[in-house]
Structure formats: structure tokens, C-alpha cells
Amino acid sequence: MDKVYNHQDVEEKIYEQWEKAGTFQPEINPQGKPYTIILPPPNANGDLHFGHAMFVVEDILIRYHRMLGDSALWLPGTDHAGTETQFVFEKKLQEQGKSRFDFTREDLYHKIWDYVQENRGGIEKQLRRLGFSLDWSRQKFTLDADIVSLVKQSFKKMYEDGLIYRDYRLVNYCTRDGTSFSDLETISEEKEGILYHIKYPIKEGGFITVATTRPETMFGDVAVMVHPEDARYKQLIGKTVVLPLTNREIPIIADETVDKEFGTGAVKVTPSHDFTDYEVGRKHELTFPPVIGWSGKFEKTGVVDGFYVKQARQKTLELLKEQNLLEKEEPHKMVVKICYKCKTVLEPLPLEQWYIKVKPLVAKALESIEKQEIEIFPKNFAQTLNFWYNNLKDWNISRQNVWGIQIPVWYEVTDENLFAVSFIDKQGNLKQGILADLLKEGSEWEEILAGLQRVIARMEAKVVFEDNKIEDKKYLPETDTFDTWFSSGQWPYVTLKTTKAGDFEKFYPTSVMETGRDILFFWVSRMIMLGMYLTNGQVPFKNVVLHGLVNDPLGKKMSKSKGNVVNPLEVADQYGADALRFALVYGNALGNDQAMSYPKLEAMRKFTNKLWNMARFIEFQARNLYPQIDLNQIERKVVEVNNLHANDQEWLKKLDVLSQEISNYIDAYQFNLAAEHLYDFIWHEFADKYIEDVKTRNDEDSFGALCQMFEVQLKLLHPFMPFVTEEIYQKMPGHQGLLITARWPGVRE
């Protein structure tokens, strides 16, 4: 053995050895109890980052349970990550001076597909690099045909059960990315804005002054609203306002949502472009005239048509000033929602979208947490999740993306329905118009379908599900795709249903869902709701285990824009995957964020070296004891307790205690404590004291005891530091088989 442990020579070789021996597959322990973890699928197009490196926690659990003799399955997969990936791809297009509007829908989809395929192997290689014992024979991708088919079936089932509906309502729309977003996908940003006080003339005489931050949307006003108890305005309720610039007449209405203290106490109501106003509009049965289009440009105002929001605001204010209707401008702190990808200010726009009724699903989910069918670690996150569930609104699952699973719905085209369609024809020209007219003009139906960018329709959709079989021209397919989380929200279900026969029956419900605490809402909450729905109330996993974020050495969040991202693979190359793994769990309680630390990594690297040298000492002892025999041929004397040195008997007891402790810690997801105790015992108890002591004696019994005790420690440490322990184990005189499949201390074969 070399004087120093060299992880570069070991890690790749060992991983191959494990994989060749089929040890990652649950079938290695055919008789064992099922123990299942589904890997949170990383973006197929992405790179491994520290968030993924924290999956080491899952590997610890899987390796531990494999050693316990369980049929342990850790199922890998990747996610298509709809908006994310399309965003990245469009950026690439932009660099080439193109945009997605230069391609038909289908072309774009295939281009992204190819792009993802090119990069897809990367993440898998990287997961292997960290020693993750994933069962690659069961790997899945969210756009695998069988997965897609199941996801569509789920949608259909939910539709038929009345859990899904289509509705015309305001969505968070990014005019730049050309898609809507769920509430979760928006970022609220505080901004210095201006509150404008605008005088609206009253038909019966006088003025009422409204306060607004968005004067330009006044073209979409349908009412002015005051508080019913407001003495200033009480007598005005029911009167009519003549909207400036357009002279449209709108009523003054009363509603309690108005805060008398804020602004002037009078509010303009613009139901198509403001969420609160939309609610008011519904309640008071007002109309919803949209004045901003999908591109973010104004339309149907007769005044600022074709202008973007900023210009429209300027122009509107100018015109109001000319008429002396702008009473006052005051600075005002406001919160705007921006796109989490491109940071554009989101526009609330009315759109026909598919929604999931969350109430019934939430009720089941809450019950499962209440009854502890699902337990969350650390525990306090259960409260957070409860709170979130209780305030959850219906879930918009429509995305106007190409990269994703198309919503499997066809609409019947009837004469009453007018479709505004835009598409690229064979000559590459952009065509827009009413569908029926375009067909009359001789456009090819296939062309329209392929190039369909968006169907804007207000209609009672007659929904048809005949998947892919509809060729009749009277049906028009939905062009929207599912929110990525709608498919990944079914992940434990759809993966196990499509891997190997019997997998679902054996491995569902899964044992643990371990993931970053930042996607508790996005993902975990949805998996609980959808998973329970799809399996008649069976929870998708029994325990949820959440890890925190890994920040840079200064404790700042790693981000590309800050340029402080550290690549975990480079760390693994430098310190060894084992040291990296150990550093991530050592000294950090589960669920807490941590700052990555180079001194800690260095300390853990030294620990691997310490282990190596403990093994060298054993080799050294063996050479002295059995000078004639090849190390591999040594038959170790099986330890008879009675023959042992009194001292050794005590050490054996200590090891029993340690084994029990480590098991308990892992069972309780207290990985940091397990790691700390192992580190401390192995180094500062066993190496510093026992080995120092045993140096003075060298007989067969002592040697046997030494080997046996060291092996116990290798086993206990293996889930945390799999490579170095495996390598050493195989060098131990008289060892048997692989450490990865050895039995955990105290467990019988």
C-alpha cells in the first residue's frame, strides 16, 4: 500500500466494480424488505451543483438499508424542466440572431430535444462521480413516451373526476417569454413607484379623484370603486363617471375591499389587468375589456394602441395633464411581480387556462400529515407546509411553452367559435387571422397545426381526448403544455409504473423523499396531492427529509450572476468524493443552510488518509505475523471472546454501542451526529488509543480482533465514505466479498 491515500486511483475503479456486480439494483437483496428513494430528477440539460451533491444524504440512506439487507432501490431520472430549458435554448437562439418565432412549433420542439440529448449524459456522469449508488437500469426521463402517456392519462382522469377546469382569468404573463406562470414562479420586488391622482369627471357634475399606480390601464376601466361607508363618497355611489380620453361612461360602485385611508379612497377598476380588480369585476358582474395584448402592446384603446406599457403611461399622463386632470403625483413604494427567469415585469392578462381544483386534494394531503402517514424532517417544516396548503389557490397548469408535455385536449371547431390563429406558412411568412378564413384562403391544415403559436379563444370548449387520433378538421388541439411540476408532481407514481414489472406493487409507497427545502412547495406538496389522488389515497412517500442550501465559503448564496459558484466536481477531484460527501454532512444539522468550507474539506481528506494508514498498520502487523504468507491468503483467526485480552473485550463492547448509536442516528436522519461520532471514535478513540496500545503485542488473537474491529468501523463509515472504505476493505486480510453488500454490524445474514 502507498504511503498516502490517493483517491484518484480508487474512486472510478471502485464505482465500476460496484456497478458490474449489480449491487445498485434492489435484486441484490431479493428477500429483503423494500426500501425506496426516488431521486429528485435534475434538469436533463443541467450540470451538477451543490444542491445535487446534497443527495449524498440519499446515498447514505440507501447504502445503510442495502447493508441492512433491504431490497434498496434508488431510482434515478431527469426532468425536462419546461420553462427553464426553453429559456436557455432561446438564449442560444438569440445569440444566433434568431427567436422561437422563426420556427414552427414542431421544429422548435425537435431542436430543443436534440439540444437536450446532446447534454443529457452529463448529469449522469456527474452523479456517478460522487459515488451515488443509483440503479441506472431503471433510469427515467419526464419525456419518455410511457411517462408522457401516464401523465396525460392522469389529466384525463382528473378532468373526468371534475378536478380540472378551464377558466378565463388573469394570469401572471411574461410578455417576453410568452408564457404565463403560476404564483410560485414569480418574484415580488419592491420598487419606487408613483401614485397618480387622477380626476375623473362625473356625468352629473363635479369630479371624483382616483389614485392609481397604473394610469395607462384606464382604457380598460369599467367602474370606479369606493368604500360603502366612506362619508366623502357615499352620495356618489350609483352615479356615472365619464372616463377621460375616451368618454366612455362607467358606474361608481361600492365595495369593502377599498381602504378608505389609502390614496384618495377611490379606486379605478380594471378587471382585465389587475388581480384585485378582477375579483371585484366577477363579484359585481362587470365586463372585462382587455387593452393590453400578448406582446405587451396596447390595443383597442383608440388612443395608445401599439404602445408598450412605459410609452403608453407617458402618453396617457401627457394627455391627462393637457386636460388638467392630473391632480397630484406622489412617490409610492410598491411591489411588482417579475418573471423569475428574465426579470421582466409580469403583466396580469386574461387568458383561457387549465386549472386544478386544489381543495379536495389539499384536504387529503393535510390529513396525511395530520395522521403522520407522512412525516417531515426537520419537523418544523410540517407547519410551514400546512400553512401553505391552507392558503393555496387553484393551480394553473397551462404553460405557453413548446418544451413540455402538450395538454391532451382537442376543441371542437364549430361555426360559433372564432379562432384567432397565428402561424408560419411554408414560405416562412407569418400569417394571422381567423381560423375559418385562413382555411378558406387555402392554408394547409397541417401547416396551421404545426405552426400554431397560440389559440386565443373565448369559448365553451368541448373537450375531446382521443389521443393523437384526431385527424378530422373539426378538432383543434390545445397548444399549451403542462407546467413542469404537473408531470414531476407525479414522479414517484409514473416512474415505478414504468420501470420493471411489479416495481410499483413492491416499491410504492416509497420510503423517503429527500430534497432541497427550497422546493417543498413547488414539488413535494404537489407530489403529495397528485400521488394520493392517483393511488386512491396512498401517500407517495412516508418520510420527507429536507436539506438546506450550500452557500459559498462566505455564506452567500451561490449564483451565476455573482460569479461565486463552486463546482462540486472540482472539489471532488481535489479532495476526493469521500471527503466532499463527509464534509457536507459533518457539522451541519439537517435542513440548515451551510457555507462550504475548504478547511473542513481538507480535514476530511486527512481523515481518509488516516483510515488508509490504519489499514497500512494492519498490513504491517500482518507482515510481521505471517511473513511467509501472501496477504490475500491469510486466514484470520476468528475471534473467540474468551481468548481475548480483557482490554479487547471492552473495545468490542464499545463498538457494539457505537454501532447502535450510528444506526439510531441514521434512522432519525441525524447524519451530522453519526458522522461526528464516527470521526471521533475512529480517529481519537480507536486509532489514538487502541492501536497505540496494540502496537506492543502482536499475536494471532490480537490481530484477529484488530481486523474484526476495524471492519466494523469500515462498515459503519461506508454509507458516508463509500470509496475509501471499500478500497480498504478489499485489502483487509481475509475479507469476503464487497463492502457495499456486506451486512451492517449486528445484522444477521
Next chain:
RNA sequence: GGAUUUGUAGCUCAGCUGGUUAGAGCGUUCGAUUCACAUUCGAAAGGUCAGAGGUUCGAAUCCUCUCAAGUCCACCA
């Protein structure tokens, strides 16, 4: 505005189902060794556990409040 997390040695963090002298890594000081250890071993210094109050025989650990930092959620136009 609500929720939530964190505040412990110079630095990074454990410990917090309450119980003997509060721990680790790195750093610092002193000594030993090169005998398995590109080192390692032994020893030491360093903390009124953010602050105040309370519960208790006993609190870093439970409760209340205050201060500070962070995160998430929220329709104040």
C-alpha cells in the same frame, strides 16, 4: 403585514426530547515524534451559549418579550 429560521470559542458550525467541568474542524501557544500517518501524538489558551424576564432542585436547551441577520409568503390600488 404575516410566517419561519438563525444569533454558542478568533473563524465555520455541532449540541437544544432540560442534568455532572459547553464540543468539533480550522486557527493560536507549548512539548514530543518521524516508529502505519506529505505527518501524527500529547498538552494548553480561548465562551457570563445575542439581551432581559419567567418556569424548574437544575436551562445554551422550555416559555415570554426585545434587538440583530436571513428566508418564504401576502391583491393595499
